[in-house]
Amino acid sequence: MTAVPAGTLLPAGRHTRRPLGAAAAAGFLGLVVLAAVFAPLLAPYAPDAVDLSSSLAGTSGDHLLGTDASGQDLLSRVLHGARTSLIAPVLLLALAAVLGVTLGTLAAWRGGWVDALVSRATDVMYAFPGLLFVVLIIAVFGTGMTTSVIGLGLAFAPTIAKYTRSVALSERSKPYIDAYRVQGMGGARICVRHLVPNLARSITGYLVVLFGEALMSLATLSYLGFGAQPPSSDWGLMVQEGQAAIVQGALLPALVPGTAIAAVVVAFNVVGVRAADRLGARR
Numbered sequence: 553m554t555a556v557p558a559g560t561l562l563p564a565g566r567h568t569r570r571p572l573g574a575a576a577a578a579g580f581l582g583l584v585v586l587a588a589v590f591a592p593l594l595a596p597y598a599p600d601a602v603d604l605s606s607s608l609a610g611t612s613g614d615h616l617l618g619t620d621a622s623g624q625d626l627l628s629r630v631l632h633g634a635r636t637s638l639i640a641p642v643l644l645l646a647l648a649a650v651l652g653v654t655l656g657t658l659a660a661w662r663g664g665w666v667d668a669l670v671s672r673a674t675d676v677m678y679a680f681p682g683l684l685f686v687v688l689i690i691a692v693f694g695t696g697m698t699t700s701v702i703g704l705g706l707a708f709a710p711t712i713a714k715y716t717r718s719v720a721l722s723e724r725s726k727p728y729i730d731a732y733r734v735q736g737m738g739g740a741r742i743c744v745r746h747l748v749p750n751l752a753r754s755i756t757g758y759l760v761v762l763f764g765e766a767l768m769s770l771a772t773l774s775y776l777g778f779g780a781q782p783p784s785s786d787w788g789l790m791v792q793e794g795q796a797a798i799v800q801g802a803l804l805p806a807l808v809p810g811t812a813i814a815a816v817v818v819a820f821n822v823v824g825v826r827a828a829d830r831l832g833a834r835r
Contacts, residue, residue, distance in 0.1 A: 574826035577819040584816060588634035595628035599785045608802040618804035620790075621797050626808045633785035633809065637816070640701055641766035645759050647705030648712050653755060655709070656716025657743055660724055670717070674710035682707035683769065690778045697770075697786070700779040704769055708762065712755070719754050723747055757828030764820035771813050787813050 587594060596616075603623035610618050617626040659670035677685075686703035693699045723729075724747065732742050771788030773779035780786035782793075787809040794805025 571826070574822055577822040580819050581816070581823060584634060584819075585638065587631055588638055591631040591635060595625075595631045597625040597628040599629045599632040600624065600783050601628070608797055608800065608805070610802075610804065617808050618802075620794055620805040621802075626790075626804060629785040629790060630787070630808055630812055633787050633790060634812070636697065636780060636784060637767060637771065637787045637813070640697060640770050641763055644701045644705045644708065644766050644770065645762060647702065648708035649755070649759060651706070651709035652712025653716045653748065653751075656713040656718075657720050657748055657751075659713070660717045660720035661739060661743055661747070667717075670713065674713050677707070677710040683772065686769075686773065687778065690773075695778050695781065697774075697780050697784075700770060700773045704766065704773075708766065711762070712758070715758050716751065716755060719751055720747065723750055754828075757824065757830070760820065760827045761824035763824065764817035767820070768813065768817055 601624060603619070606615065606619050606623040607621055608619060609615055609623070612618075615625050615627070617630070619625055620629070655670050655674075659667040682704070685707050686700065689703035689706070690699050729742060729747070732746060770779055771786070771791070774786045774788030775792045777792065780789045782789070790809035791806050791813070794807075794809065797803075797805045
């Protein structure tokens with residue numbers, strides 16, 4: 553293999569374009585987060601301010617993105633809705649990560665019947681559609697964002713458990729684990745203080761990849777009427793509420809929040825894949 557002389561400029565290719573795309577996606581997500589944080593300052597109107605005289609108005613100086621059927625400003629609703637649409641997936645993945653990482657680490661560390669039991673349980677969960685599982689939970693405990701987050705957190709846990717188990721098995725075979733055992737350190741202490749922290753980078757990258765799917769799943773539940781409830785400005789609920797206006801030729805009430813969902817999901821997927829590659833390479 554020929555070495556490249558120092559100072560030689562490499563031709564632009566796929567390896568130079570990918571970081572630029574990831575940087576652009578990360579910059580966009582940063583703007584979305586800032587917009588959510590400062591929504592009360594940036595929004596020109598209150599998200600629940602009704603003005604029937606401006607019902608289904610198009611873009612104008614007063615309403616940059618138009619209004620919905622109730623005359624509510626779409627820009628204001630999207631800005632405020634970003635809070636729910638971003639925080640809820642974080643809580644969902646936090647719950648799923650606690651359960652999934654615990655089960656995956658336990659299965660990899662103990663092996664034997666424990667590993668077989670956890671593997672069979674996650675296989676059963678995989679065979680059961682996640683959204684259907686959540687709908688069953690909602691049917692028992694009622695609709696609402698809290699129930700949706702808990703239900704989807706339980707549905708995402710098997711996926712994280714399988715991933716954690718795979719990387720934990722590889723990490724468990726490394727020499728430093730045997731070194732700690734020789735020192736008399738217990739298994740639980742090794743896992744908590746050394747094994748799981750060493751898996752944190754890979755798991756974090758994987759969770760970033762899952763964020764877009766979590767956001768889409770929550771938006772789907774809100775669209776179906778199981779998640780966020782009126783007068784929430786959740787993006788999925790806004791799409792559902794704006795659907796009726798399409799018949800009247802008004803596309804903006806459904807198009808604006810739908811575009812926000814699509815853009816954020818794509819950006820998170822781009823950033824997530826890049827983060828997973830970089831964090832995995834550092835292990």
